[in-house]
Amino acid sequence: MRTPRLSPATALGPGSDLDQVFELAQQLRVDSVRASTAAGSGHPTSSLSAADLMAVLLTRHLRYDWEAPDDPAADHLVFSKGHASPLLYAMFKAAGAIDDDELMTTYRRSGHRLQGHPTPVLPWVDVATGSLGQGVAYGVGMALAGRDLEKRDFRVWVLCGDSEMTEGSVWEALDRAGHHRLANLTVLVDVNRLGQCGPTELEWDTDAYARRVEAFGCRPIVIDGHDLEAIDRALTTAADGQGPTVVIARTVKGRGVSEVADKNGWHGKPLPQDMADRAVAELGGVRDLRARGPRPPATPSADPVTAEARDTRPPSLPRFDVGDEIATRVAFGAALAALGARPDVVALDAEVGNSTHAQDFREEHPERYFQSYIAEQQMIADAVGMAVRGFRPYATTFAAFLTRAHDFIRMAAVSQIGMSLCGTHCGVEIGADGPSQMGLEDLAMMRAVRGSTVLYPSDATSAAALTFAMADLDGISYLRTTRGAYPVLYPDGETFPVGGAKVLRRSEDDRVTLIGAGVTLHECLAAAGRLAEDGIPARVVDLYSVKPVDVDVLTAAARETGALVVVEDHRPQGGIGEAVLSALAPDGHVPAFAHLAVTGLPGSGTTDESLDAAGISRTHVVGAARRLVGRR
Structure with a gap:
């Protein structure tokens, strides 16, 4: 030796x-x-x-x-x-x-x-x-x-x-x-x-x-x-x-x-x-x-990407008309393409870009669009690597398929990476494709990630605004979007602060609060109309920010109406219902509570059939609200 x-x-x-x-x-x-x-x-x-x-x-x-x-x-x-x-x-x-x-x-x-x-x-x-x-x-x-x-x-x-x-x-x-x-x-x-x-x-x-x-x-x-x-x-x-x-x-x-x-x-x-x-x-x-090994070659004093991003004018949000039926995934794609005006934004796709609308970005900014094919783990890893180099990646696939990349997402949080994820085609709402395609666990997965932000828009205006908002959030942010087209609820210029919520119906006489996001918000609105016909005024809350949640709006609803019905196109574990209860727990005020979520094994069917079979349709919302009000 x-x-x-x-x-x-x-x-x-x-x-x-x-x-x-x-x-x-x-x-x-x-x-x-x-x-x-x-x-x-x-x-x-x-x-x-x-x-x-x-x-x-x-x-x-x-x-x-x-x-x-x-x-x-x-x-x-x-x-x-x-x-x-x-x-x-x-x-x-x-x-x-x-x-x-x-x-x-x-x-x-x-x-x-x-x-x-x-x-x-x-x-x-x-x-x-x-x-x-x-x-x-x-x-x-x-x-x-x-x-x-x-x-x-x-x-x-x-x-x-x-x-x-x-x-x-x-x-x-x-x-x-x-x-x-x-x-x-x-x-x-x-x-x-x-x-x-x-x-x-x-x-x-x-x-x-x-x-x-x-x-x-x-x-x-x-x-x-x-x-x-x-x-x-x-x-x-x-x-x-x-x-x-x-x-x-x-x-x-x-x-x-x-x-x-x-x-x-x-x-x-x-x-x-x-x-x-x-x-x-x-x-x-x-x-x-x-x-000491060889030194890096000499470079300019300022990073060109950072400097260019700083000098670029802010992109403009796409606009949508109230009442038009537009899928939130479509609004996401339009917003992402517009956001590409920022040279630090990159888009990654897992070969479903024509469904998620991530490929709308490719049409405008092909040099910053990366096709990962059917390799969700590698898509997230590419996003992490690009984030390390100062870019803001948006990685998109069906919500169900992001679950296979959970360990990469978890470790990205350990790395304190900033990136934006979008999961589309969530829940039983997608209908005929059946349970293999239905993202029903993604909210729980993403809420559990340290430092994450979880957003769930219900219309095109909020989807576009939240897509923009994710670009400047620390940590890992997640946007959940639906497949079907639903009416635009909010006018152009409406703001959607992260951690906020919107109250779409309210009165001093409200006897129950209906809380939804995505497709279930529209079911809650329809249910509120039916309840009003029965003489039961109902408040409706759009919980577009699932993490963090708007504690003030939820606490006020619990105190003023005394009864909450939470409806979500997701498993009951780890989703919106648990987010609401966690927000209310420190206050100590526990209202009458009903939680409608997907508990069984879904099958193929139309959207309406699937929502009803899962117990989260407007009919079930009305029934749950009546039972709570009746008990009180």
Whole structure:
């Protein structure tokens, strides 16, 4: 085994010889062991296997200025195998971004930024990782943004583990990379053979990985992941502009520490202190080397996209006439196309743009329209990658199909990403297509996302206004739209503040409040008319903002009418009804309450038949209101 030959003052860079790079790799291993042992948790063996790959990348290929992490020309590094955070943080230490004290005393400790899996609380981290199978997908989004939107030549490097290569999202991502010929994307797969519970699916069958990668239109390069010369050649080749490259590196889990190397049962386990001491000695002792790779090319002082967006006049809302029957999805498409006047807005579609009307944007702004095909996880990942680069993505598909991308949405919130989502064709309202197409869980899913905003317009005017509003909201915002056309309720110029609600019918004598959104608001209006004929005045509330809700409007309705009927084209769990009750709970005033929602398994039928069969039609609203009023 080699012994350290470099002094602590030695600075490694692009001109360093491979013996020096070897010393850096050993330092990365040592610090990975030390940090995880000091924390009492972590994944040192997963870090040891990839240390040689990262040492070569850090010193010779990653074009990055550690003092200027927001440099728009800089490369990007995504640790898809986020559990190898000890290795990433050891790299940060080697680059001088953090010091040894922070690494050794704050890793995985409460209230500190070196968390168990990396998040953007660190300025050198673009996206949160740790939910395996997402890093390549994010890399594709960033690479698309760099090449097609920013017209920059930065590279995106992604480190993957071999276990996560069984995730379908990895292959969705590689399919997109191959389709788009993303020559600015390089994926490094750390094939260390062992997963959490034993050998991986393919173990060290690197040829099998290569065949699969090539089948998806990417260039595979198979190497020994501990041969520094081979690593350097592979990364040099990857940057030749010929296409997306996947470096398939055969490695040894726990490399350099004989007591754990290629031994099962050590995943996610720190080395006990005595073993850690022996491991550090075997690796040649503690070092304090500094490494800086090539710097990014010089760029203008201001980001052109941001500057252009700032100088552009605000787009104008599309207009609709009261009484005209227009689907909210149609209004969304028109508003999105108009919003494209802002150069930071991009639209992403999952091959249903002619139904969702997202493709209206393509007709006006084709250079900022991205077709993800039927790959909803990749669509969200592309949106995340573009948001990282300063764009405002609008990603749209049927509400039912967004549920399959929930983990990507959840992790986008962990990354504190700002993006806008639209789910169309929601609920049983779509009728004949049947239950596979009916989004009935999406409100619950989106309400549960940290920091999210959930909007549910009932007419074209509100849909357009809320589409515009989402462009400037922090976090993840979601707009739920319906398939069918319904009368425009609000005149041009009506405002719809996020967190608000509209009271469409009211009187001092109201005995019940009907609360709806989307199609059920129209059912509530019709029901209120029938109730009025029976001498039961009813208030009607348009709860277009589901999260946050208008607590004042709801509290006033509860106190003044004493009875609420909430009607929603959604499952009862996690939807509008629970949002209303949660809003009223702190006040302590619990009115008579009825909740009409979809509880059974819907089938095909007309819209009217489907609403009635689900118990959310105007007839059922009238019945529920009468029962509440009768009990009072």
